[in-house]
Amino acid sequence: MIMGPYDHRRLKSLLGAWALAACAPEETAAVEAHLTDCAPCADEALRLRDAVRLLHPHDNLDMDPALRSGVLELCLTRRMPGIPMPRWSVPYDAEAARLDALLDDMGEADWGAPVQLAWYDDDRPSVRETSVAGVIGHLLAVDGLLALALGLPDPLAADAPADEAHPRTVASPAGRTEALWREAGSSYAEQQSLAREFRRRHASKMRDEWRTQTYALIRTAGFAGGGVADLLVPYGGGATLPLRDAFLDRAFECWMHAWDIAEAVDYPYVPPTPEHMHLMIDLAARLLPQTLAARRRSGRAAPPRTLVAAGAPGRTLHLEVEGKGGGNWYLPLDSPTALAGPEHTVAHVALEGLEFCRLAAGHVSPEEAAVGRDGEREAVDDFLYATASLSRL
Amino acid sequence: MAHGTGPHGTGQGAFPPRWNRKMQQRLARGEAAALSELYDRFAPLVYGLALRVLENEEEANGVLSEVFSYVWQHPDAYDPKRGQLRSFLAGLAHKHAVRRLRWAVIQAGAAGEIADSEERIRAVTAAARADYIVTSMPEPLRAALELAYFKRRDYRQTAAELGVSADEARRRLRLGLQMLATAYTEAGRPS
Numbered sequence: 001m002i003m004g005p006y007d008h009r010r011l012k013s014l015l016g017a018w019a020l021a022a023c024a025p026e027e028t029a030a031v032e033a034h035l036t037d038c039a040p041c042a043d044e045a046l047r048l049r050d051a052v053r054l055l056h057p058h059d060n061l062d063m064d065p066a067l068r069s070g071v072l073e074l075c076l077t078r079r080m081p082g083i084p085m086p087r088w089s090v091p092y093d094a095e096a097a098r099l100d101a102l103l104d105d106m107g108e109a110d111w112g113a114p115v116q117l118a119w120y121d122d123d124r125p126s127v128r129e130t131s132v133a134g135v136i137g138h139l140l141a142v143d144g145l146l147a148l149a150l151g152l153p154d155p156l157a158a159d160a161p162a163d164e165a166h167p168r169t170v171a172s173p174a175g176r177t178e179a180l181w182r183e184a185g186s187s188y189a190e191q192q193s194l195a196r197e198f199r200r201r202h203a204s205k206m207r208d209e210w211r212t213q214t215y216a217l218i219r220t221a222g223f224a225g226g227g228v229a230d231l232l233v234p235y236g237g238g239a240t241l242p243l244r245d246a247f248l249d250r251a252f253e254c255w256m257h258a259w260d261i262a263e264a265v266d267y268p269y270v271p272p273t274p275e276h277m278h279l280m281i282d283l284a285a286r287l288l289p290q291t292l293a294a295r296r297r298s299g300r301a302a303p304p305r306t307l308v309a310a311g312a313p314g315r316t317l318h319l320e321v322e323g324k325g326g327g328n329w330y331l332p333l334d335s336p337t338a339l340a341g342p343e344h345t346v347a348h349v350a351l352e353g354l355e356f357c358r359l360a361a362g363h364v365s366p367e368e369a370a371v372g373r374d375g376e377r378e379a380v381d382d383f384l385y386a387t388a389s390l391s392r393l
Numbered sequence: 394m395a396h397g398t399g400p401h402g403t404g405q406g407a408f409p410p411r412w413n414r415k416m417q418q419r420l421a422r423g424e425a426a427a428l429s430e431l432y433d434r435f436a437p438l439v440y441g442l443a444l445r446v447l448e449n450e451e452e453a454n455g456v457l458s459e460v461f462s463y464v465w466q467h468p469d470a471y472d473p474k475r476g477q478l479r480s481f482l483a484g485l486a487h488k489h490a491v492r493r494l495r496w497a498v499i500q501a502g503a504a505g506e507i508a509d510s511e512e513r514i515r516a517v518t519a520a521a522r523a524d525y526i527v528t529s530m531p532e533p534l535r536a537a538l539e540l541a542y543f544k545r546r547d548y549r550q551t552a553a554e555l556g557v558s559a560d561e562a563r564r565r566l567r568l569g570l571q572m573l574a575t576a577y578t579e580a581g582r583p584s
Contacts, residue, residue: 013560016564016565016566016569016571019566020541020548022541022546023547024549047574048571050577051571051574051576054519063437064454067454068436071432071461072425072432072461074458076428079423081425082422083422083425085425097429097433100433219424219427222425222426
């Protein structure tokens with residue numbers, strides 16, 4: 001039987017779409033009428049319908065994140081790598097993989113979610129709303145500092161026009177982020193003005209560029225071996241970090257921003273492995289004496305009580321980080337070069353590892369952080385504000 | 394099937410032949426970074442296939458370890474000329490999972506239950522084979538199925554998103570399902 005514009009040939013060509021319920025209603029009706037008359041088509045229709053049953057929606061696999069390091073370690077003990085990954089790049093590798101898996105699990109609609117970025121600026125909390133794509137763009141732009149140091153291409157288009165209103169401040173993390181957002185239109189407001197399809201494509205492009213760069217960074221660090229561990233990475237404003245620390249800093253940022261995204265889309269996100277978290281906390285603890293000194297110079301922290309010669313014992317703050325990944329750190333208070341130790345402790349701060357990380361990321365204020373404190377009040381306050389000031393956009 | 398569609402998703406998108414070749418060379422050189430990358434791109438695929446066969450997370454974890462350590466220890470077992478690395482890994486996952494399933498069945502199987510066990514293995518094998526077929530079918534067919542089934546697009550929208558004619562979209566959907574249907578014929582049709 002031929003129904004209107006539909007002949008056997010055309011109806012047969014529709015069988016796949018029909019089995020998938022991907023036809024227009026009148027086509028579906030025409031196919032179904034045809035199936036009562038045409039045995040070969042009815043046979044095929046049944047077979048294709050059965051085949052559709054073999055498809056199954058994306059399983060939410062819920063793979064244990066700890067599985068990754070377990071499997072990789074097992075492999076590496078069975079065959080020693082010819083080109084190992086430097087230890088200091090391992091947390092970055094792990095965190096990038098975790099964020100990527102989160103992005104994979106997120107539904108398409110979640111990509112449109114607004115994400116709050118919070119940090120401390122000038123001892124005041126700052127907040128900026130962006131999109132998921134904007135967060136990924138931010139990571140891409142700042143990771144680019146390491147890419148530049150390693151001689152990899154800069155994710156910021158080199159030929160983007162610079163003008164008076166938008167000078168190319170490629171050196172600082174914030175400047176680079178703004179530049180990338182401008183180039184890529186990643187800010188939340190700009191994202192909202194885009195049609196859904198464009199937004200999706202843009203997000204997928206940001207993600208591809210970010211992930212490609214993370215792989216390139218890890219790979220290049222491996223090839224360069226230990227030789228590049230001390231290479232200085234400029235962070236803008238004269239600040240530098242040796243590459244080994246820059247990788248830890250980026251691992252920390254990747255975790256924190258993955259957490260921002262997870263919160264925005266209401267997904268659970270667990271902390272890094274204790275070993276990796278310890279390395280991140282250790283980096284913050286090592287940066288704090290210099291940060292305190294800089295704050296003293298700008299009048300944001302109390303002046304030193306005594307002048308201490310380099311290497312001589314000085315007043316010490318005992319930082320006790322509790323929980324997995326925690327530990328004890330002794331921070332010199334009067335001068336970064338003073339010798340700090342338990343016997344010179346004048347103040348004691350105890351806080352949970354996650355709380356310390358949230359403080360260092362500017363996600364909780366120095367006033368509100370859950371902290372156990374003891375000893376010189378001023379020293380503890382200086383420490384808390386200095387920790388919050390480690391955060392930035 | 395994962396949401397990732399490009400080479401940077403979890404191994405569901407198309408990987409150019411050059412990418413497969415390069416990855417094989419990097420694994421052969423013993424580049425630890427390549428192993429990480431391989432894991433990130435294909436672990437969900439391997440794990441998902443294994444879980445469908447074994448229905449047991451611990452067992453699926455076992456397959457995951459076996460497959461990745463096999464590839465890492467025998468990088469030359471994969472020949473880029475013979476197809477996608479993704480298909481190779483899916484094949485390994487399938488093989489290791491079914492082997493584990495057989496072993497579990499043999500261990501559990503009191504003598505009288507063998508027939509039932511064979512039936513279960515056949516049914517599970519059809520599902521696993523279907524996963525494998527979807528994983529290794531030509532990218533244009535898979536992309537069309539992905540849009541029509543997982544993203545619930547009709548065939549005209551599918552055509553528009555793929556930038557092909559409506560005729561071509563219909564052809565791809567039908568051909569893709571025909572390929573998938575062979576999972577039953579080769580594994581025995583489940584009752």
